[in-house]
Amino acid sequence: MSDRDFKRWLCLGCGFSYDEALGLPEHGISPGTRWADIPDDWCCPDCGTPKHLFEMVEIPYAPGQPTPQRPPL
Amino acid sequence: MSNSFILRAADRGHETILSTGPTASYVGGHPDAFITRQSSFNFHDYQSGRAGFGRIRVFGDETFNNPGCSYNMHPHHNFIICAFVLSGRLQHINTTGNNDELLAGDYYAFSAGSGGLHTEINVHREPMNAIYLWMLPDHLYLPPSYVRGRFDAEASANRIKPLLGADAALPIPQDAKVSRLFSTKPGRHVYRPRSSGHGVYCFVIDGTLACDGTTLGSRDSKGIWNATEVVLETGDAPADALLVETIL
Numbered sequence A: 001m002s003d004r005d006f007k008r009w010l011c012l013g014c015g016f017s018y019d020e021a022l023g024l025p026e027h028g029i030s031p032g033t034r035w036a037d038i039p040d041d042w043c044c045p046d047c048g049t050p051k052h053l054f055e056m057v058e059i060p061y062a063p064g065q066p067t068p069q070r071p072p073l
Numbered sequence B: 001m002s003n004s005f006i007l008r009a010a011d012r013g014h015e016t017i018l019s020t021g022p023t024a025s026y027v028g029g030h031p032d033a034f035i036t037r038q039s040s041f042n043f044h045d046y047q048s049g050r051a052g053f054g055r056i057r058v059f060g061d062e063t064f065n066n067p068g069c070s071y072n073m074h075p076h077h078n079f080i081i082c083a084f085v086l087s088g089r090l091q092h093i094n095t096t097g098n099n100d101e102l103l104a105g106d107y108y109a110f111s112a113g114s115g116g117l118h119t120e121i122n123v124h125r126e127p128m129n130a131i132y133l134w135m136l137p138d139h140l141y142l143p144p145s146y147v148r149g150r151f152d153a154e155a156s157a158n159r160i161k162p163l164l165g166a167d168a169a170l171p172i173p174q175d176a177k178v179s180r181l182f183s184t185k186p187g188r189h190v191y192r193p194r195s196s197g198h199g200v201y202c203f204v205i206d207g208t209l210a211c212d213g214t215t216l217g218s219r220d221s222k223g224i225w226n227a228t229e230v231v232l233e234t235g236d237a238p239a240d241a242l243l244v245e246t247i248l
Helices: none
Strands: A008-011 A017-019 A054-057 B003-007 B013-018 B034-039 B056-065 B069-076 B080-087 B090-094 B098-102 B106-111 B116-122 B128-135 B145-150 B160-165 B176-183 B187-191 B198-206 B209-211 B214-216 B221-225 B230-234 B239-247
Touching (some): B003 B214, B090 B106, B098 B106, B198 B230, B214 B221, B230 B239
Antiparallel strands (some): B090 B098, B160 B176, B198 B239
16 A cells, blocks of 8 residues: 555544545535545544544445545546 | 553453444434443554554443343454353344344354444344454455354353364354363463464453463453463362454
């Protein structure tokens, strides 16, 4: 995985995942929003765990779930 | 040459979570109930320990005190959440459709996958003590699943008995395996991880044993990696331990 690739982050409080490729449009975060660009005071929408207690993961999606995308060149 | 860390019982993270005040929506059983949680790895407000070990992120030794003491129904994704009941009675309810009472020796693995909710309740006067183990899954957003099993200490005494994962009757979606050793007599038990790329976390539930030469008492633990085998030596007195093997 290169630095350019979209990354996934997992909430260590509940397992909620944030995928930079997908964003969270229902929470006002557009697809393609980098983790670093999400405010430091942002919390997990499911359990309230603060941003700094998310972990970057390189776990693939299960079959039938979103296909990871690459950022446009 | 293997690597290891030793974590003594008293050096774990200690938290008491009340059913009143700021945590009242999280912990039920108001007003007398409270949960004590002793964490082997970082969890919630305890952030001065190890972040985890392999795919393990949470290893919590938790006691639910007073009737109604519970984690209220709350959501999860992705984590494989396991509970091993050591004493008392646990009511586990989840949105895969399970409503189970688990007694000492019973255990479950709830893979939250694409999304699931659960509640954990002790409705009895006797405290309920369980080990809660959370592991990262091998894929995100798997279909949620639930399995439960029972460790029969008498029938499985004096050997390392697989409970969950590879080589065990109950699968979990991760390159990990949980086993238990209940010993009633002196013995030498050799645990062989599937590869040197797998680590083993040995947690003593009760009693005393030697783990690769380190004496571990009740609730002490040791993590070992780059090892082809882990040797557990037991004495005359009963000893009880959980072994969690995980890809690193």
